[in-house]
Amino acid sequence: MFASSTYTERRRELAARLDSGLVLLLGNADSPMNYAANIYPFRQDSSFLYYCGLDLPDLAAAIDIDTGETVIFGDELTIDHIVWMGDQPTLVDQAAEVGVAATRPRADLATVVRQAVSTGRDVHLLPPYRADNHRLLKDILSAEPVPSRALIEAVVAQRSIKSDEEIAEIEQAVDLSVDMHVAAMRMVRPGLRESDVAAEVERIAHAANSRPSFPPIATVHGEILHNLHHHNTMQSGDLFLLDTGAESPLHYAGDLSSTFPVDPVFTERQKIMYELALASHEAALATVKPGVPNTDTHYNAVRAIVDGMKELGLMKGDTDVAMAVGAHAMFMPCGVGHMMGLDVHDMEDLGEQLVGWNGAPKSTQFGLKSLRLGRELEPGFVLTIEPGIYFIPKLIDLWRAENRHRDFLVYEEIDKWRDFGGIRNEEDVLVTTDGKRVLGKPKPKTVAEIEALRAG
Amino acid sequence: MFASSTYTERRRELAARLDSGLVLLLGNADSPMNYAANIYPFRQDSSFLYYCGLDLPDLAAAIDIDTGETVIFGDELTIDHIVWMGDQPTLVDQAAEVGVAATRPRADLATVVRQAVSTGRDVHLLPPYRADNHRLLKDILSAEPVPSRALIEAVVAQRSIKSDEEIAEIEQAVDLSVDMHVAAMRMVRPGLRESDVAAEVERIAHAANSRPSFPPIATVHGEILHNLHHHNTMQSGDLFLLDTGAESPLHYAGDLSSTFPVDPVFTERQKIMYELALASHEAALATVKPGVPNTDTHYNAVRAIVDGMKELGLMKGDTDVAMAVGAHAMFMPCGVGHMMGLDVHDMEDLGEQLVGWNGAPKSTQFGLKSLRLGRELEPGFVLTIEPGIYFIPKLIDLWRAENRHRDFLVYEEIDKWRDFGGIRNEEDVLVTTDGKRVLGKPKPKTVAEIEALRAG
Numbered sequence A, B: 001m002f003a004s005s006t007y008t009e010r011r012r013e014l015a016a017r018l019d020s021g022l023v024l025l026l027g028n029a030d031s032p033m034n035y036a037a038n039i040y041p042f043r044q045d046s047s048f049l050y051y052c053g054l055d056l057p058d059l060a061a062a063i064d065i066d067t068g069e070t071v072i073f074g075d076e077l078t079i080d081h082i083v084w085m086g087d088q089p090t091l092v093d094q095a096a097e098v099g100v101a102a103t104r105p106r107a108d109l110a111t112v113v114r115q116a117v118s119t120g121r122d123v124h125l126l127p128p129y130r131a132d133n134h135r136l137l138k139d140i141l142s143a144e145p146v147p148s149r150a151l152i153e154a155v156v157a158q159r160s161i162k163s164d165e166e167i168a169e170i171e172q173a174v175d176l177s178v179d180m181h182v183a184a185m186r187m188v189r190p191g192l193r194e195s196d197v198a199a200e201v202e203r204i205a206h207a208a209n210s211r212p213s214f215p216p217i218a219t220v221h222g223e224i225l226h227n228l229h230h231h232n233t234m235q236s237g238d239l240f241l242l243d244t245g246a247e248s249p250l251h252y253a254g255d256l257s258s259t260f261p262v263d264p265v266f267t268e269r270q271k272i273m274y275e276l277a278l279a280s281h282e283a284a285l286a287t288v289k290p291g292v293p294n295t296d297t298h299y300n301a302v303r304a305i306v307d308g309m310k311e312l313g314l315m316k317g318d319t320d321v322a323m324a325v326g327a328h329a330m331f332m333p334c335g336v337g338h339m340m341g342l343d344v345h346d347m348e349d350l351g352e353q354l355v356g357w358n359g360a361p362k363s364t365q366f367g368l369k370s371l372r373l374g375r376e377l378e379p380g381f382v383l384t385i386e387p388g389i390y391f392i393p394k395l396i397d398l399w400r401a402e403n404r405h406r407d408f409l410v411y412e413e414i415d416k417w418r419d420f421g422g423i424r425n426e427e428d429v430l431v432t433t434d435g436k437r438v439l440g441k442p443k444p445k446t447v448a449e450i451e452a453l454r455a456g
Helices: A004-017 A046-052 A079-085 A091-097 A108-118 A131-141 A149-160 A164-187 A194-207 A268-287 A294-312 A319-325 A352-356 A393-402 A411-417 A447-455 B004-017 B046-052 B079-085 B091-097 B108-118 B131-141 B149-160 B164-187 B194-207 B268-287 B294-312 B319-325 B352-356 B393-402 B411-417 B447-455
Strands: A022-026 A032-035 A060-064 A070-073 A102-104 A123-125 A217-219 A239-244 A256-261 A382-385 A388-390 A422-424 A427-431 A436-438 B022-026 B032-035 B060-064 B070-073 B102-104 B123-125 B217-219 B239-244 B256-261 B382-385 B388-390 B422-424 B427-431 B436-438
Touching: A004 A046, A004 A060, A004 A149, A022 A046, A022 A108, A022 A131, A046 A060, A046 A149, A060 A108, A070 A108, A079 B393, A091 A102, A102 A108, A108 A123, A108 A131, A123 A149, A131 B131, A149 A352, A164 A194, A164 A239, A164 A256, A164 A427, A164 A447, A194 A217, A194 A239, A194 B194, A239 A422, A256 A268, A256 A422, A256 A447, A268 A294, A268 A382, A268 A388, A268 A422, A268 A427, A268 A447, A294 A319, A294 A382, A393 A411, A393 B079, B004 B046, B004 B060, B004 B149, B022 B046, B022 B108, B022 B131, B046 B060, B046 B149, B060 B108, B070 B108, B091 B102, B102 B108, B108 B123, B108 B131, B123 B149, B149 B352, B164 B194, B164 B239, B164 B256, B164 B427, B164 B447, B194 B217, B194 B239, B239 B422, B256 B268, B256 B422, B256 B447, B268 B294, B268 B382, B268 B388, B268 B422, B268 B427, B268 B447, B294 B319, B294 B382, B393 B411
Parallel strands: A022 A123, A070 A102, B022 B123, B070 B102
Antiparallel strands: A022 A060, A060 A070, A217 A239, A239 A256, A382 A427, A388 A422, A427 A436, B022 B060, B060 B070, B217 B239, B239 B256, B382 B427, B388 B422, B427 B436
């Protein structure tokens, strides 16, 4: 973990941003797979990690805004636990590591919260995204838990600006993520299964005592945006799309995407569409700097795609109008990127509108509604840049049947690409005081770089 | 999945075992890691898989005992879902694959259940082990859900006896599990990290589009029974304990343990203790046959350990008395094995007492209380055999300070082994009509077999 002063300072700043009351931060419990004791790998809640650093299940913290005192709630280990799970430092010692002097048994949590409620104090809660924590809050409060907007805004304000030590963690995660991508680029070949690649990139993360920051996408059907199945066998002529990243030791995320041919070189057709997708990626990257609304990043990526599609004859008409009505969403039905930090979609549990839009209402237009980050960029933000081009047969058929955007979409030409698949490049970017910095070591992304790696 | 007749027949038999009412089977939903959309790999509920076969989130089934009709509740895909997650057959078509003609939207589930309750019908529930399903039941019933003992007993009776097609699935899982163990035996060497082995065995499962049936234990500290950390680096002289298994395509489990030296050969000291642990394993295996209570399997394993420890001078006194008071639990504080099937601890969510003890009360003695399966064995049961010998420094110190079992434990001698670690062998066994069959292809387990593999 970071030095105890990091956590103490974060909690002090949080308290300073709020007027009064008690902030309640729930850590996560273990998640059952098929029965209570058969558990998924433990993942701590990210806000709990941010303010309290302890990476163990069944903890909670109360930060008293008025006194500045923090209490960590949890139970010490029994001998049964030690026999089964091994010894570890006492909770008292662990709490001291994150600058917290007071610990109490977990059973006291309800008492403390109820006492605060009964004396009319504000109890500030974050929105529970796990059913067990939702139930815990409901049981303690005897009412549906109501998240505190003041707390959410304070947490978002703090967690949005990454400190140098956080950036170092993120770069560590990105570097490991690059290793995963390079290994995949080297291994693909006709006859291999998607699962071989997915398994290998997970192996690289696990071997480093890390883990994927989200379930890997490793597919010859890149047009399926969140395809989590890995059952296909690679064929000559396929494009392979990999979207995967690892966590740093302190659980900061990396998140990268690459697209590369299963064969050693791109076909001419693949090269044409890949270079268009890459141009869109570079247009988005070039937009990133402080003061720019990230909707600009999105639209610059989209503009490159629309202009390119017009050159290829798949679109027609006025680019601005096509973008305004959302015709481009045929090819890019998603957003250009999202915040990244302790969560791969950073703070998504706190609500996209406050995190990504500064409270402003989001568009409901197909495509744009999936843009997770639209607000003005500030130094210290870390975000992904990941525009893509997708040929989704079901969407082509649906829109064509509806005659949707006929003035902009040339369905007869689009249909010639209907089985092409999907392309996405993704990098992780820090907004600096005067521009941006792409995080982590370089990952091959031009056609020449990818083909050189494959030849090497 | 199996043929639709398999599921139809299982539901018919379930209905025949119950008098009347409505059986409600809840499938699982996706489990969030650090926010709702960042999910762990989906794991369907095993009883839902057993009776309904569909391996997708957000489904439920109601089996009407009186009419014999089954309804599957779930929602068809939207275009948004298809864009993000890919196309799949309609729910109607999938339900037909498991012999179910009737599907209804998920929102109808509450209506159907409430109607049954309001007309005084029994609604049979299984115990919910996930908080979201618990909340769903509580919301539907407006009351704490009460599991149906009649339903649990009926499900346990059916799922305990494995059919030939289930045994074939289990053997497929065990074969893949053997591959994972053999790979680990081949790769260990001083300087490698535990995480390298854990990552490689997971890779083998994932590459086969399988997954570990439980989190892998891969450690030089085998004395920590459920050690899920993989941070140590192997040293010459270490013993490595691997406890891992994979799932079959239909999610039946394999579960094997092996212990082997990090160096190419066992030291003399390792050999002595390993052969004692293996003798205990073989004594347990030799006990398995129909009509034998599995407590005998446990005690025969324990007897071998006590007798061996007496020969080595670590225990003394009368073996039967030592076992009766539980002195052996110093070395084997756990049970000899458990049922295995769609869950690695089969049906553990249904309650150990009904599954493993046929409703009889369990011992509360340290060690024996962890024996998950004590009932009389029947043909068609599949169970693990996994006695072990562990030197747990904290337990040694605790008992020694208490002078516990001084008549049987020679602490001065035990202390010479305090840093030895732990040894466990584990195989998966089918109870046949006249004895038993060890499932899956052979895994090296004698000293000679392990050393030969390492030399090969």
